[in-house]
Amino acid sequence: DVKVTQSSRYLVKRTGEKVFLECVQDMDHENMFWYRQDPGLGLRLIYFSYDVKMKEKGDIPEGYSVSREKKERFSLILESASTNQTSMYLCASSPRTSGKNEQFFGPGTRLTVL
Amino acid sequence: AQTVTQSQPEMSVQEAETVTLSCTYDTSENNYYLFWYKQPPSRQMILVIRQEAYKQQNATENRFSVNFQKAAKSFSLKISDSQLGDTAMYFCAFMDYSGGGADGLTFGKGTHLIIQP
Numbered sequence A: 001d002v003k004v005t006q007s008s009r010y011l012v013k014r015t016g017e018k019v020f021l022e023c024v025q026d027m028d029h030e031n032m033f034w035y036r037q038d039p040g041l042g043l044r045l046i047y048f049s050y051d052v053k054m055k056e057k058g059d060i061p062e063g064y065s066v067s068r069e070k071k072e073r074f075s076l077i078l079e080s081a082s083t084n085q086t087s088m089y090l091c092a093s094s095p096r097t098s099g100k101n102e103q104f105f106g107p108g109t110r111l112t113v114l
Numbered sequence B: 001a002q003t004v005t006q007s008q009p010e011m012s013v014q015e016a017e018t019v020t021l022s023c024t025y026d027t028s029e030n031n032y033y034l035f036w037y038k039q040p041p042s043r044q045m046i047l048v049i050r051q052e053a054y055k056q057q058n059a060t061e062n063r064f065s066v067n068f069q070k071a072a073k074s075f076s077l078k079i080s081d082s083q084l085g086d087t088a089m090y091f092c093a094f095m096d097y098s099g100g101g102a103d104g105l106t107f108g109k110g111t112h113l114i115i116q117p
Helices: none
Strands: A004-006 A010-013 A019-025 A031-038 A042-049 A065-070 A073-078 A087-094 A109-113 B003-005 B010-014 B019-021 B024-026 B032-039 B046-052 B064-069 B074-079 B088-096 B111-116
Touching: A004 A087, A010 A019, A019 A031, A019 A087, A019 A109, A031 A073, A042 A065, A042 A073, A073 A087, B003 B088, B010 B019, B019 B111, B024 B074, B032 B064, B032 B074, B046 B064, B046 B074, B074 B088
Parallel strands: A010 A109, B010 B111
Antiparallel strands: A004 A019, A019 A073, A031 A042, A031 A087, A065 A073, A087 A109, B003 B024, B019 B074, B032 B046, B032 B088, B064 B074, B088 B111
16 A cells, blocks of 8 residues: 655644654655645645655745655755644655556644744 | 635535535646545545546446536536445545646645534
8 A cells, every 4th residue: 555654743833943844655656745734725735746856836835845855755844934834734645657646645744833 | 727616615414315515627728637535534635536537437436426527617526325434524636637647736625524324
């Protein structure tokens, strides 16, 4: 089974802190994604990556950056956390060519910024 | 840019009933995929069903089927013989395949489906 893991289920940080959210997938997928989920807003794409060291902005990249140094790992970075970044963060991965285009999601990290 | 609209924030039905969740989308693309994802209370998002836009036949997966109306840009999910385990948030999602599938999904806001015993 495809497994996408995220480093923390719950995280509490203070305003201004630098925050790292880690995501690891074990199925050699080329594509990886970061979404944030907010009640009443659904999921919104923050950043995605289609290869090592490659990154593309999604719909709401402001205040975030990403890093992909290894194929299996995709990190989301909040350079200076703010209270409006309190949210659930979901990581996903997918193979480059499968004909199915299914994205596999991790369990999520609920981040609270105080 | 694509948009996905789910007009039912919450629905509640009795166990064993059939329920239909609605989804409409807006795009100028011709090559795309549509998905329904399920997020149970434990939060792990899983794929329910997918539809390729070029296929006219509606996708089915056991008790789950879709009604894909391409001209109307409508993509509803029907759950037959609903079960307590179907209680979850359901998200409709769109993927523009012009990027070869490397692009992210555009999600609707979700429908909270509650199956009552």
